[in-house]
Amino acid sequence: MLTDIEIAQACDKKKITEIARNLEIPEDYLELYGNYKAKIDYKLLKDLKDKKDGKLILVTAITPTPAGEGKTTTTVGLADGLRRIGKKSVVALREPSLGPVFGIKGGAAGGGYAQVVPMEDINLHFTGDFHAIGAANNLLAAMLDNHIQQGNTLNIDPRRITWRRAVDMNDRQLRNIIDGLGNRTDGTPRQDGFDITVASEVMAVLCLSSDILDLKERLSRIVVGYTYDNQPVTAGQLKAQGAMAALLKDALKPNLVQTLEGTPTLIHGGPFANIAHGCNSVTATKMALKLGDYAVTEAGFGADLGAEKFLDIKCRVAGLKPDAVVIVATVRALKHHGGVAKDQLNEENLEALEKGLPNLLQHVDNIKNVFKLPCVVAINRFPADSEAELKLIEDRCKELGVNVALSEVWAKGGEGGTALAEEVVRLCEEPNDFTYAYDLDLPIKEKLLTIARKIYHADGIHLPGNVPKQIKQLEELGFGNLPICMAKTQYSFSDDQTKLGAPKDFNIVIRNIKVSAGAGFIVALTGEIMTMPGLPKVPAAEKIDVDENGVITGLF
Numbered sequence: 001m002l003t004d005i006e007i008a009q010a011c012d013k014k015k016i017t018e019i020a021r022n023l024e025i026p027e028d029y030l031e032l033y034g035n036y037k038a039k040i041d042y043k044l045l046k047d048l049k050d051k052k053d054g055k056l057i058l059v060t061a062i063t064p065t066p067a068g069e070g071k072t073t074t075t076v077g078l079a080d081g082l083r084r085i086g087k088k089s090v091v092a093l094r095e096p097s098l099g100p101v102f103g104i105k106g107g108a109a110g111g112g113y114a115q116v117v118p119m120e121d122i123n124l125h126f127t128g129d130f131h132a133i134g135a136a137n138n139l140l141a142a143m144l145d146n147h148i149q150q151g152n153t154l155n156i157d158p159r160r161i162t163w164r165r166a167v168d169m170n171d172r173q174l175r176n177i178i179d180g181l182g183n184r185t186d187g188t189p190r191q192d193g194f195d196i197t198v199a200s201e202v203m204a205v206l207c208l209s210s211d212i213l214d215l216k217e218r219l220s221r222i223v224v225g226y227t228y229d230n231q232p233v234t235a236g237q238l239k240a241q242g243a244m245a246a247l248l249k250d251a252l253k254p255n256l257v258q259t260l261e262g263t264p265t266l267i268h269g270g271p272f273a274n275i276a277h278g279c280n281s282v283t284a285t286k287m288a289l290k291l292g293d294y295a296v297t298e299a300g301f302g303a304d305l306g307a308e309k310f311l312d313i314k315c316r317v318a319g320l321k322p323d324a325v326v327i328v329a330t331v332r333a334l335k336h337h338g339g340v341a342k343d344q345l346n347e348e349n350l351e352a353l354e355k356g357l358p359n360l361l362q363h364v365d366n367i368k369n370v371f372k373l374p375c376v377v378a379i380n381r382f383p384a385d386s387e388a389e390l391k392l393i394e395d396r397c398k399e400l401g402v403n404v405a406l407s408e409v410w411a412k413g414g415e416g417g418t419a420l421a422e423e424v425v426r427l428c429e430e431p432n433d434f435t436y437a438y439d440l441d442l443p444i445k446e447k448l449l450t451i452a453r454k455i456y457h458a459d460g461i462h463l464p465g466n467v468p469k470q471i472k473q474l475e476e477l478g479f480g481n482l483p484i485c486m487a488k489t490q491y492s493f494s495d496d497q498t499k500l501g502a503p504k505d506f507n508i509v510i511r512n513i514k515v516s517a518g519a520g521f522i523v524a525l526t527g528e529i530m531t532m533p534g535l536p537k538v539p540a541a542e543k544i545d546v547d548e549n550g551v552i553t554g555l556f
Contacts (some may be wrong), residue, residue, distance in 0.1 A: 060307035077114035077409020081417025090292030102541035112410030161225035168197035172534030204519035207269035273300025324427035358502035495527030
C-alpha cells in the first residue's frame with residue numbers, strides 16, 4: 001500500500017497557470033511560486049464583487065480521537081466528487097503548522113487519493129506565510145520591549161505585558177522564559193514566553209482582514225499589555241502597525257494549488273481551533289465563493305470548536321451564510337468514544353458503537369437545532385467497518401432527520417465522494433434559518449454560559465480566581481460586545497480530555513480571559529489548554545528524511 005506522500009509524488013500535476021485559467025483568473029492577479037503554487041492578489045475580489053456567490057459548504061467533524069476522522073480528506077474528496085457530478089467546486093483550506101507536522105497530528109493536505117498537492121511544500125514552508133506572521137508578531141514584541149528600554153513613555157507595566165513571542169514549532173521549553181538578562185543595554189529582564197505561531201493574534205488578524213487597510217487597522221488595535229494605572233496599550237501606540245503590515249502584505253494573498261484530480265484549492269491561514277478560531281482566511285473563502293458554484297471549506301477539530309467559531313465568529317465578521325454542513329465521523333472513532341482501545345477498533349462492536357454514538361448525535365443536534373443548518377453525516381469508511389455498524393449509525397441519524405452518506409474518498413478519490421456530493425447538492429437547495437448560538441449584546445459571562453450549555457451541554461461555568469475581575473475590566477474598557485473564542489481541549493465536549501462521548505454533569509472551568517482586540521474577539525482559556533504545545537515522546541520528525549535527489553520521505 002502506498003503512503004500519502006508516495007501517492008502525492010506519483011501525481012501528474014497540472015501547471016498552476018492552467019488551474020488559474022480554468023477559474024478565469026486574469027494573469028495580472030497571479031504571482032507564481034514555481035510551477036505548482038501561486039498567490040492570488042486579494043484585489044481580485046473587488047473586480048468580482050458583482051459576480052453571484054456560489055453555495056458555501058462547511059465540513060466539520062465529531063470530537064477527534066487517535067483513531068482518526070479524516071475531515072480534510074473528506075473535504076478534498078467532496079470537492080472532487082462535486083466535479084465528478086458536473087459541479088464547479090473550489091476548495092478553501094487552512095495551511096498546516098510545522099508544529100503538528102513534526103509532532104503528532106499530521107499535516108493538513110488530506111490523505112490517500114483525496115489530497116492537495118504539492119503536499120510536501122504545503123506541509124513545510126509553502127509560500128512563507130507563517131514565517132511572515134511570526135516575523136510580524138516578533139517585531140511587535142521587539143518594539144514593545146525596546147519602548148520600555150528606551151524610557152517607557154507609555155508607562156507600561158512590565159508585569160502586565162500580554163504580548164508573547166511566537167515560533168511555528170511545538171517547543172514546550174519556550175512556554176515560560178526569562179529574557180532581557182545580561183548588561184543594562186541588553187534589555188529589561190522580565191518573565192516572557194512563546195506561543196506557537198498559529199495561536200498568535202496576528203494569525204487571526206490576517207485571516208479576518210479584508211484588505212491591507214483593514215489589516216493595518218486591526219493590527220493597530222492589538223492590545224500588548226497594560227499601564228501601571230490599568231489602561232490598555234496597543235500596537236498603534238507603539239507605531240508598529242505599518243511595519244507589521246509591510247511584512248504581511250504578500251501573506252495576505254491566498255495561495256492557489258490543486259487536488260490530485262485538479263480541483264482548484266485555496267489554502268490560506270491556519271489558526272488552531274483549540275486555541276484560536278480555527279478557520280482559513282475570510283479572503284480565501286470569499287474568493288472561493290466567487291470563483292466556483294460550490295465552495296467547500298472546513299473548520300478545525302470537532303464541531304464544538306471549529307464549526308462553532310466558524311459560525312459565531314467568522315460568519316458574523318464576513319457576513320457569510322453556509323448552505324450545508326457535513327459532519328465527518330468514522331465507525332472506529334465512535335467505538336473509541338464508546339470505550340474501545342485503539343488496537344481493538346477493527347473488531348465489530350455494536351455495543352461500544354451505541355455508547356459512542358451520542359458524541360456524533362450531539363454534534364448533529366447542535367448544527368441542526370442550535371445553528372439551524374441542514375447537514376449530512378459523512379461516514380469515512382474503513383475496510384473493517386461492518387454493515388451492521390454502518391446501519392446502526394444510519395438509523396440513529398435518521399431519528400434526528402439527518403441522512404448518512406458513505407465517503408470512500410481515501411481509496412477512490414472523487415469517485416468515492418459522489419454519493420456525498422449528491423446529498424450536499426440536495427441540501428444546498430433547501431431553505432435554512434441560520435442563526436448564531438448567542439447574541440453579541442449579552443454580557444461576557446452570559447455568552448460564556450450560553451456556549452457551555454448550548455454547544456458543550458455543560459451544567460454551567462466556573463470562574464475561579466481573578467477571572468470575574470478580568471471580565472469586569474474588559475466590559476468597562478468597551479470590549480463586552482465582542483464574540484467569544486473558546487480555547488478548549490479538542491478531545492472532549494468538556495474541558496477534560498479524558499471525558500469521551502457526550503459527557504454530562506460537568507462545568508467548564510475558565511481560568512483566564514483576555515481580549516484579542518485586533519481580531520475582534522475575546523479569548524477564554526479553559527481547563528489545562530496551552531498556547532504552546534510540546535512534542536510527543538516519539539515525534540513524527542524522527543521518521544522524516546530527504547535523499548540525495550531532494551525527494552522527501554516519511555511525511556505521512
